[in-house]
Amino acid sequence: ELKVEQNPLFLSMQEGKNYTIYCNYSTTSDRLYWYRQDPGKSLESLFVLLSNGAVKQEGRLMASLDTKARLSTLHITAAVHDLSATYFCAVDGGWTSYGKLTFGQGTILTVHP
């Protein structure tokens, strides 16, 4: 059974600081997604990572995937208040379960002035 672990689960940052959220998963997969969720809202797709070594950047967020280490990172650069949200990584089930996403627990990010 695929397990996905995120850390930290809670992250309180000051504006302007950098930090990284980690997503570890337990079985082979080369497809990983990052989503953002605002309170009471839906899941907004941030990044699709489809191969080992994939790196994607959008604004102050950068995501990477290391399939050999079964690790993805979401790096936040110079945080701003608007980035406050819950961030989920989700791993695709792969050739046995394409399209079945297993989510991490989520990281609640709060950015303070």
Add this chain to the structure above:
Amino acid sequence: EPEVTQTPSHQVTQMGQEVILRCVPISNHLYFYWYRQILGQKVEFLVSFYNNEISEKSEIFDDQFSVERPDGSNFTLKIRSTKLEDSAMYFCASSEGRGESNQPQHFGDGTRLSIL
């Protein structure tokens, strides 16, 4: 931008009653999914659906649950006899392809189901 729409946004139902949650996926998408999120917990996969049949379902998706695509646009989740533990936010999602595609699953705003 096309989006997945779900109705109702909030459903309150007595325990033991049947409930139907409705979703309109993005029009050119071929794969459909239901997930749920119990308050404060992570998002859990329920079922995937393609070509008018279930592709995969989780342990949560027992005999009380069913899905249907009654016409060309709607995708529904039915819970036959609701239990208190069914209270959760239910998300519908759709995608053009499955994991082999570079497109993500697009999620609706969810239906908050409250069982009394």
